[in-house]
Amino acid sequence: MTFERLEEIKKLLNEYNYQYYVLDNPTVSDQEYDRLMQELQSIEMAHPEWITADSPSQRVGGQVLDSFTKVTHQRMMLSLGNIFNEDELREFDDRIRETYPNVEYVCELKIDGLAVSLVYADGHLDYGATRGDGTVGEDITHNVKTIKSIPLTIDYDGDFEVRGEIYMPKKSFNELNRQREEAGEALFANPRNAAAGSVRQLDSTIAAKRGLDAFLYMVPTAAEVGCTTHKEALDYIKKLGFKTNPMTRVCQNIQEVWAFILEMTEKRQTLPYEIDGIVIKVNNLEYQERLGYTAKVPKWAIAYKFPAEEVVTKLKDIIFT
Numbered sequence: 023m024t025f026e027r028l029e030e031i032k033k034l035l036n037e038y039n040y041q042y043y044v045l046d047n048p049t050v051s052d053q054e055y056d057r058l059m060q061e062l063q064s065i066e067m068a069h070p071e072w073i074t075a076d077s078p079s080q081r082v083g084g085q086v087l088d089s090f091t092k093v094t095h096q097r098m099m100l101s102l103g104n105i106f107n108e109d110e111l112r113e114f115d116d117r118i119r120e121t122y123p124n125v126e127y128v129c130e131l132k133i134d135g136l137a138v139s140l141v142y143a144d145g146h147l148d149y150g151a152t153r154g155d156g157t158v159g160e161d162i163t164h165n166v167k168t169i170k171s172i173p174l175t176i177d178y179d180g181d182f183e184v185r186g187e188i189y190m191p192k193k194s195f196n197e198l199n200r201q202r203e204e205a206g207e208a209l210f211a212n213p214r215n216a217a218a219g220s221v222r223q224l225d226s227t228i229a230a231k232r233g234l235d236a237f238l239y240m241v242p243t244a245a246e247v248g249c250t251t252h253k254e255a256l257d258y259i260k261k262l263g264f265k266t267n268p269m270t271r272v273c274q275n276i277q278e279v280w281a282f283i284l285e286m287t288e289k290r291q292t293l294p295y296e297i298d299g300i301v302i303k304v305n306n307l308e309y310q311e312r313l314g315y316t317a318k319v320p321k322w323a324i325a326y327k328f329p330a331e332e333v334v335t336k337l338k339d340i341i342f343t
């Protein structure tokens with residue numbers, strides 16, 4: 023009875039988590055969710071040997087490490103080249119169309135957070151790591167588990183890696199700085215710094231309270247799992263239960279890319295999270311492979327960066343948050 027009940031509650035809470043944090047579409051009240059979590063924790067308290075790594079109770083933090091261990095990425099985590107205007111965008115497109123005249127692009131919002139690699143083994147989250155220097159990052163699994171939109175289990179046997187951005191929504195950022203202001207502590211300058219500072223905590227109960235979230239945007243083994251385009255890879259991880267950004271758009275040519283950039287320049291301030299540009303990627307995975315990389319950045323992707331915001335706006339934000 024009790025063990026079956028425990029399994030039943032875990033299934034329910036993981037489903038509610040997915041609906042609330044990944045789909046932004048809660049189906050139960052917070053009270054009902056909390057009641058089930060209490061019941062789960064009391065059963066696990068009575069039977070600690072029944073606690074599994076993917077239990078929803080493992081998301082509330084509580085682990086305090088004495089230091090970070092290092093993780094070597096199986097594939098380098100690349101950074102991105104930057105462009106700043108339409109002319110440079112055309113140069114990027116001209117260079118690619120020399121080889122692939124009918125190239126199609128995927129445009130993604132450039133989430134202003136910190137890059138993360140999530141590695142799953144036989145369907146369970148094995149570890150999460152920061153980018154670090156691109157080859158060696160820090161193991162931040164204890165904090166990654168507190169991000170409710172990151173699944174602790176996926177329906178996939180064997181090894182699977184997915185990469186994305188951990189970020190702090192504007193709402194969480196403003197609330198955090200309000201609390202710090204009240205406590206007379208130093209304010210975070212921006213959500214990216216606040217997110218980075220939060221995932222670098224050794225005590226995961228702190229990260230658990232920071233309201234962090236994540237968008238996933240890269241599947242290193244996309245071709246191996248049968249995807250031929252980057253868009254298919256994004257659809258693939260969405261089906262696995264990962265949170266992907268809803269504004270992503272496939273563009274048939276660079277004119278559509280520029281139109282998307284202008285549209286998002288307008289909408290930027292209305293988004294619930296900060297972005298610092300648009301990432302433009304060649305959609306065809308074979309073209310990506312053939313185009314390759316320079317020293318550390320892909321030739322098949324570029325980040326269009328918005329002009330730095332007026333310093334006045336920045337100061338206003340800090341003073342009036």
Ligand SMILES: NC(=O)c1cnc(OC2CCCC2)nc1N
Pocket residue numbers: 099100101102130131132133134135187239240301320323
């Ligand atoms: N900050 C972002 O939102 C973001 C960053 N990077 C990438 O893709 C890079 C990753 C390696 C080659 C392309 N996509 C993004 N959306």
